[in-house]
Amino acid sequence: MKIKLILASLAALATGAVFLSGQDPISGVITKPHGKPRIAVIDFRGAGDAQKFMTSFNTTLWDELSNSGVLEMVGKSFYPLDVPQQPSDFKPPTTAAPLRRGDPPRTVRNGPWLTDWSNPPTSANHLVFGYTAVQDGRLLLRGYLFTVTQPDVQSAQLIGKLYFGSLDDEGAKKVAREFAADILQQFGQKSLSGTKIYFVSDRSGNKEIWSMDYDGSNQKQLTSYKTISKEPIVSADGRMFAFTSLIKGSWQIMIHSVETGRKLPFYNPISSTIETPEFTPDGKHVLYAASLGGYVNICISDITGANMNQLTHVRSQEVSPKVNPKTGRDVLFISGRSGIEQLWRMNIDGSDVERVTNGEGYVANPSWNPNGQLIAFAWTRGFEPGSYNIFIMDIADKKPVQLTSNAGKNENPWFAPDGVHLVYQSTPSHGRPTQIYTMLLDGTHPQQLTTQGNNTQPVWANGIN
Amino acid sequence: MRNLSRTLVTAVFGAALMMTAAGCKKKTPIPTTPPPTAPANRGSGDTTPAVPLSVRINSFTGEPRSIEKGQAVTLRWSVGNSTDISLDHELGAVAANGSRQVFPSQTTTYTLTAKGGGNQDTRSVTIEVSSSVPPPPSRTAAVRIPPAEILGREAQDVYFDYDKNDIRADGRDTLTKDADVIKRILGADPTFTIVIEGHCDERGSEEYNLALGDRRALAVKEFLVQLGVPDDRLKTISFGKERPVCTDENEACYQRNRRGHLAPAQ
Numbered sequence: 207m208k209i210k211l212i213l214a215s216l217a218a219l220a221t222g223a224v225f226l227s228g229q230d231p232i233s234g235v236i237t238k239p240h241g242k243p244r245i246a247v248i249d250f251r252g253a254g255d256a257q258k259f260m261t262s263f264n265t266t267l268w269d270e271l272s273n274s275g276v277l278e279m280v281g282k283s284f285y286p287l288d289v290p291q292q293p294s295d296f297k298p299p300t301t302a303a304p305l306r307r308g309d310p311p312r313t314v315r316n317g318p319w320l321t322d323w324s325n326p327p328t329s330a331n332h333l334v335f336g337y338t339a340v341q342d343g344r345l346l347l348r349g350y351l352f353t354v355t356q357p358d359v360q361s362a363q364l365i366g367k368l369y370f371g372s373l374d375d376e377g378a379k380k381v382a383r384e385f386a387a388d389i390l391q392q393f394g395q396k397s398l399s400g401t402k403i404y405f406v407s408d409r410s411g412n413k414e415i416w417s418m419d420y421d422g423s424n425q426k427q428l429t430s431y432k433t434i435s436k437e438p439i440v441s442a443d444g445r446m447f448a449f450t451s452l453i454k455g456s457w458q459i460m461i462h463s464v465e466t467g468r469k470l471p472f473y474n475p476i477s478s479t480i481e482t483p484e485f486t487p488d489g490k491h492v493l494y495a496a497s498l499g500g501y502v503n504i505c506i507s508d509i510t511g512a513n514m515n516q517l518t519h520v521r522s523q524e525v526s527p528k529v530n531p532k533t534g535r536d537v538l539f540i541s542g543r544s545g546i547e548q549l550w551r552m553n554i555d556g557s558d559v560e561r562v563t564n565g566e567g568y569v570a571n572p573s574w575n576p577n578g579q580l581i582a583f584a585w586t587r588g589f590e591p592g593s594y595n596i597f598i599m600d601i602a603d604k605k606p607v608q609l610t611s612n613a614g615k616n617e618n619p620w621f622a623p624d625g626v627h628l629v630y631q632s633t634p635s636h637g638r639p640t641q642i643y644t645m646l647l648d649g650t651h652p653q654q655l656t657t658q659g660n661n662t663q664p665v666w667a668n669g670i671n
Numbered sequence: 672m673r674n675l676s677r678t679l680v681t682a683v684f685g686a687a688l689m690m691t692a693a694g695c696k697k698k699t700p701i702p703t704t705p706p707p708t709a710p711a712n713r714g715s716g717d718t719t720p721a722v723p724l725s726v727r728i729n730s731f732t733g734e735p736r737s738i739e740k741g742q743a744v745t746l747r748w749s750v751g752n753s754t755d756i757s758l759d760h761e762l763g764a765v766a767a768n769g770s771r772q773v774f775p776s777q778t779t780t781y782t783l784t785a786k787g788g789g790n791q792d793t794r795s796v797t798i799e800v801s802s803s804v805p806p807p808p809s810r811t812a813a814v815r816i817p818p819a820e821i822l823g824r825e826a827q828d829v830y831f832d833y834d835k836n837d838i839r840a841d842g843r844d845t846l847t848k849d850a851d852v853i854k855r856i857l858g859a860d861p862t863f864t865i866v867i868e869g870h871c872d873e874r875g876s877e878e879y880n881l882a883l884g885d886r887r888a889l890a891v892k893e894f895l896v897q898l899g900v901p902d903d904r905l906k907t908i909s910f911g912k913e914r915p916v917c918t919d920e921n922e923a924c925y926q927r928n929r930r931g932h933l934a935p936a937q
Contacts, residue, residue: 434913437878450881455866455908455937457881478907479885482878495882500889502882523882540879546834547879568834570876584876591833592874617876636920663877 242278243393246323246330246354247271248289249282253339256346259378263338263347266379270386271334273653275626275646276395280330286322291337293350293366296320296359320362323354330354332364334389338378345371347381351389364392396624400669403629404428404438404447405642409659415449420622420644420666422655428467435460440667441485442531446470447667448483448492459483459494461509464670473511482526485509486554487534493517493527493554504539506554517556523547526571529554532578536601538562540570549583551601562604563587570594573665575621580647582609582619582628596630598647609649614638622666629655629664726753726787728794733773733781737799743772744798746781753787775800818856818863819935825852826933829891830926834875836886838894842931846891849933850898857904864936867891869909872925873918877911884909891931906936 247268252260272279290296297317304312323330336349351365369384371377387397398420407416410427413434418425429435429449437450448461457479461470474480477496484493493506498516504527507514518524522542530536534554541550549562549569563569567587571594574581581601584594596609596619610616612632619630626647633640640660645652655661729749738744747770750756757764759782762771773781780797826849829842838846856863869888871880888907896902917924 455906457909478888479881479909481881495878497882497885497889500886502885523879523886525878525882540876542834542879542883547875568875570879594876637918 242276243331244280244329245271245277245332245334246280246285246328247334248285250335250347251291251337252345253337255373256338256340259345259373259375260338262375263378263382266382267334267386270383271389273627273644273646273651274386274390274393274395274624275648275651276390276393280328284327284329286318286328288318288322290318290333290335292335292348293352293359293363298358320352320354320356320359336385338381340373341370343373345373345377345381347371347385349381349385349388351392365389395626398622398624398627401623402440402444402667402669403642403655403664404440404667405656405664406436406438406662407656407659409661415447416661418655420627422642422653425656428462429460431460436663437482438663438665439483439485440464440665441489442487442668443489444668444670446485446489448472448485450481450483457481459492459511461492471510473507475505475511475514484527484529486529487531493529493537495523495525495527504537504556517552517554518559524550528572528574530578531574531576536578538572538574538581540572549581562599562601563606568592568594571618573620576623576625580621580625582621584617584619596628596649598628609645609647615640618663620665623668627666629666631662631664724752724788726785726790726792727751728783728785728792731783731794731796733796733798736797737801738775740776740800740802741774743774746771746773746783746796748783748794750783750785750792753785753792755786757784758782759784773798777802818860821856822852822865822933822935828933829931831887831929831931833872833925833929834883836883836890838890843894846894847898850895850900853895853900853904853933857901864904864906866906866908866934866936867895868914868932868934869907870914870916870928870930870932871912872928873912873915874925875912880911881909884911887929887931891933 249264250260251257271277295318297319299316299319300314301311302314304310323333331353333352333354336347338345338347340346347369349365349367349369350363352362353364354362356362365388367388369381371381383399387399390397401420402417403420404415404417406413412432413436414427415429415435415438416425416427431451433452435449435451438447440447445464446461447464448459450457451460456477458474459472459480461472462468463470475496475498477498479502480494480496482495490509491506492509493504495502496505501521501523503516503518503520503524505514505516520543524539524541526540528538537552537554539550540547544561544565547568548565549572550559551562552559563585567585568591569583569585571584572581579600579602580598582596582598585597586592586594589595592615594615594617595611596616597606598609599606614635615633617631619628621628627644628647629642629644631640632643640662641654642656642661642664643652643654729751731748733744733746735744750767753767756767758771760779765771775798778798778800780795782793782795784791784793827845829838829845832839853865867888869884869886871884875883885907888909892905892907895905915928917927
């Protein structure tokens with residue numbers, strides 16, 4: 207299934223197709239692909255038995271690089287036929303005496319050269335090449351990243367590195383991901399390798415908290431309270447996750463250790479509903495929504511639940527506090543204080559409350575970009591109540607940009623640690639299961655990560671390192 | 672028919688012979704009470720030896736067999752071959768066929784004794800008397816429909832407008848009736864606890880709906896408390912949009928899901 211998806215996206219990329227058909231043009235702050243470095247990625251070949259796994263390898267490598275959103279992939283039909291496999295394959299052209307007197311000196315081609323890639327029609331800035339082989343029963347990758355606009359091989363080389371993996375498809379994917387992570391790092395891109403997506407799934411019969419790798423692999427059930435557990439959140443250091451659970455007739459917040467899976471002590475005030483937990487970036491406090499004075503309002507407490515302080519005191523529902531990960535001071539939240547629920551912002555001490563969205567439609571699920579500047583949320587603006595779509599906004603200028611406009615619902619956007627991906631849930635039409643997808647900030651490259659049951663409320667967490 | 676008559680004659684004659692033989696063999700004194708006679712008009716009477724008629728109580732009944740103290744019971748009897756017939760409990764001698772009303776004050780066994788020709792027969796009948804009428808079982812025990820069932824049968828859901836938690840006019844009527852149901856239940860079982868569930872339709876976000884459902888449940892609780900339902904018998908819980916009663920995509924279904932529901936506490 208995953209392979210199929212990857213292949214589908216590969217095909218779409220190769221033909222330049224855009225996934226979200228019927229999408230409104232995007233205006234505002236998000237830059238489009240122009241200006242991104244153009245990169246050519248050869249199809250790697252394997253020596254001997256290694257060749258069997260090269261489809262997995264090439265697919266994964268291409269997918270990782272293209273889905274990063276920071277590179278413009280040069281279509282393979284534009285590549286020269288004479289492809290290098292290692293740096294020594296590059297042979298600078300030489301000049302020779304012209305065949306006819308009076309002509310300028312001839313350029314004699316001696317083999318592949320950098321300009322094959324930098325000149326039209328390829329017009330690449332960078333080239334990824336190399337090969338794999340079998341060594342001591344393991345898969346060996348020699349991977350190179352060259353800047354082909356450089357005059358010589360020495361100055362062209364950015365990466366020349368060995369990678370080892372098991373001699374199977376998994377090993378091939380692993381070395382491809384590691385190599386891709388190194389390449390992306392050269393472009394200032396944080397690798398998503400090691401990051402985790404936490405989410406809610408009902409596939410076991412109850413809503414429980416699950417986690418998976420950033421590409422949808424390794425899906426694991428983390429809780430088994432066999433009631434309703436939802437609204438997961440993960441601390442910035444990746445070591446704790448909190449969620450809301452229906453325990454003994456009331457909604458309470460639970461905090462678990464990621465490493466041991468065990469419940470950590472957390473004191474819930476007496477209330478029928480305590481929900482939407484959020485960690486402060488330093489991991490020392492928890493914000494949540496609790497029904498204390500007759501309405502669910504925003505509260506803050508220590509990580510143990512002690513020293514609880516109610517931050518808002520209004521006669522309406524207020525949920526989903528989300529602390530700016532950069533400043534640790536601004537809090538986004540959803541409030542119905544002006545009528546229907548909108549996105550609001552306040553200082554973490556409850557002061558300077560202001561409305562962020564313009565009062566139209568219903569707003570839900572705010573989340574912060576790691577840069578502390580962009581925000582994402584679900585909004586019904588322009589649609590019927592319940593028909594949410596995903597919007598992003600620069601918190602400074604408050605101009606919304608709509609990313610999805612499918613039929614059905616798109617909700618719960620959450621920024622990846624790399625700041626350029628979003629994970630979200632999509633319900634294609636009424637009555638169909640809800641699944642989790644990732645996409646780029648411009649709304650392109652959707653990838654479906656889940657298939658079993660209903661999967662909702664994804665949050666993208668840093669891995670523990 | 673002729674064969675049958677001959678067989679009967681033979682049988683009766685045979686029986687008489689055997690009795691005589693048995694009597695001789697055992698050499699026991701002749702019993703004062705002769706063995707029961709064969710039915711009088713069976714077969715030919717002239718072959719049967721004459722036997723004295725024995726005392727016999729044909730029936731002795733008391734109706735009704737069980738009474739409350741102070742009520743009457745009619746004893747009836749029928750006795751054959753006796754002129755000395757009496758009832759105990761100082762009722763004394765009675766005729767061979769008769770009846771008598773009695774008013775026993777406690778459970779009593781009446782015995783009819785008939786004598787005659789050197790033998791007697793007795794028959795008894797016992798009349799159950801309950802001295803005082805026990806009270807009916809207490810109301811709760813008797814009409815013991817479980818409170819949870821009463822609640823489920825009689826309490827109505829209260830409905831809300833979209834994204835609202837105000838009790839509408841129709842909701843006030845519903846809750847006024849619900850309050851009566853609850854008070855009736857609590858009158859019978861003061862320890863009964865009710866959970867007010869707040870529910871939402873599917874359109875809002877899960878997080879906001881959980882908060883809204885909480886507020887709806889509280890609004891219902893506040894209204895019931897105003898009507899005199901004790902505060903400590905009412906709990907609240909929100910289910911947000913977790914437990915819809917229908918899943919259609921139209922206002923009729925949305926309205927059914929935007930509700931406050933009364934359920935027994937677990």
